[in-house]
Amino acid sequence: MQEKPRYYEKSQYIETLNGNKVSKNSMLCGIMNIRLHGKTIIRPSVIIRGDLANVNIGRLTIISEGTVIRPSYKKFKGAIMYLPLNIGDHVVVGEGSVISAASIGSYVQIGKNCVISKRCILKDCCVIPDDTILAPDTVVPPFTSYGGNPGVYQEDLPDSFEQYQKEYTTLLYENFIPNPTPSIPTTSSTLKLLPTQTSPILTTSRTTTPISPLSPGNTSPPIPSLK
């Protein structure tokens, strides 16, 4: 198994003592109720709603961009109660998924754009492929794949899935490394970019203005200034 290294800007991530890597662009509401058990990666624009109920996330869990993790609620003795959400170890969650399950076991793979509806229970070692929508209160048994809309049983998984997922998540974690090149060139490039970005608005530099009439639409501000 091989995985391409994925580089990240060190300034954009917070690394804790346990090895959690949390993007600064993610949104963790109610931090005191969120527990990361170590070596968890949280990528940008993830929302974790710890303010609604406790959220526990296990070791070596990777949560991709645009995912929303929000605890589900249930009517309980007349009042609404938000249920705590537990996510196990070695879980991979794809981009743009919405997770409001009651609990997710260990060694679980969830694809892109999935909807895990309210109070679902995902046991250990299961796979949810891309674009699956699980109905509320679904229980996904171990070593199965549930897919489609609404999510139904598709196939069994081999016994080696646990080992596979273990290795896969450790690989993903180990290949998620800070950018080897120091951050000085990137800042200089942004400095170079900045004058060119501001110049069409100011219309001071003559090198940019002849181009703007040729490309219609996008560069509308300079055209009135030419007329």
Place this chain on the structure above:
Amino acid sequence: MSQSPPFKNTIICQDCTINNGVTIGHGTVLHPKASITTEHGAPIEIGESNIIEEFVQIINRSKEKMIIGSNNLFEVGSLIECKLIGNENVIETKSKVYRDVVIGNSCVISAGSIVPENEILDDNTVYSVTDRNRLKFTSPIPSESHMSIHPGHLEHLHKTLPNFHNMKKNF
């Protein structure tokens, strides 16, 4: 205590984007990253006691007024472009409601379904798009269960959300 909504104040978390010309009724809760925008500056009117969750986009692409009633629930990531929505509707996760759709009262649109243009949903309609078929039938049961939970849900959110989020000031 405050048994009966409407609550006095609206809860709007700081990370929401709200354009000018949007009016929001009392007791509505906007979770963070919800966005209510207008393209041509036409107004949007949102009623009382709605819940609008994360990544919900309410966009007015027409030049006419957009009206949303009361006691609606918009779940995570839904997209609403239609002109008229009644009361007590549930629009579930990641569903899309396109332009020129009219939604009556007590409708439920299931998760991930797309309501195409010019569709008219009468009262008590359940609309659901699955892999195999497209369901559209009338049943009062889903919205009844929604309305049995909704006041309690609102009350809970009104209690807890101000403790954790910075609120946008009234506008």
